[in-house]
Amino acid sequence: MTTMICRLSQAALVAAAAVLPVLAVAQQPPGMDPGGFKPPREREDVVSWRTFAQVDLVKMKNRYVPQFSSNVTALDNQQVKVQGFMLPLEATDKQTHFLLSAMPPSCPFCMPGGPESMVEVRTKTPVKYGFEPFVVSGKLSVLRNDPTGIFYRIVDAELVK
Numbered sequence: 001m002t003t004m005i006c007r008l009s010q011a012a013l014v015a016a017a018a019v020l021p022v023l024a025v026a027q028q029p030p031g032m033d034p035g036g037f038k039p040p041r042e043r044e045d046v047v048s049w050r051t052f053a054q055v056d057l058v059k060m061k062n063r064y065v066p067q068f069s070s071n072v073t074a075l076d077n078q079q080v081k082v083q084g085f086m087l088p089l090e091a092t093d094k095q096t097h098f099l100l101s102a103m104p105p106s107c108p109f110c111m112p113g114g115p116e117s118m119v120e121v122r123t124k125t126p127v128k129y130g131f132e133p134f135v136v137s138g139k140l141s142v143l144r145n146d147p148t149g150i151f152y153r154i155v156d157a158e159l160v161k
Contacts (some may be wrong), residue, residue: 046081052119053116054069082154085112087101097122098121122154123157124158
């Protein structure tokens with residue numbers, strides 16, 4: 001599974017290595033140590049990460065292919081809201097292309113989960129990097145054969161206030 005997200009995770013690691021150390025000092029939430037992040041509370045108005053996890057990897061010839069549950073495939077091409085933590089893919093403090101993760105990053109060199117726990121996001125306007133979870137709204141694509149190994153992508157995303 002690690003090799004499936006290799007190309008995208010390499011870009012994430014390069015961007016995170018450049019951005020996170022600087023931002024970590026400037027934006028660390030008060031009273032929270034660097035490793036003390038808490039997962040966000042589940043909200044009823046967003047797609048649950050448990051829903052995104054309803055996928056099995058099935059070996060076909062020399063590779064693994066995702067097989068999504070009917071709950072997941074019903075979300076394909078739908079407008080959805082997702083809550084998570086930003087993993088930057090660009091070396092700036094404002095991002096238009098990033099990964100939204102179910103779990104907070106614990107270090108700039110580690111992916112916090114597999115492809116079922118991340119959504120690639122492309123926003124209409126830049127979103128400021130931060131440590132707190134946030135919600136985006138946009139059109140979801142369920143990716144069955146993406147060369148980067150990502151399972152989910154949201155485009156035309158906007159930050160939900």
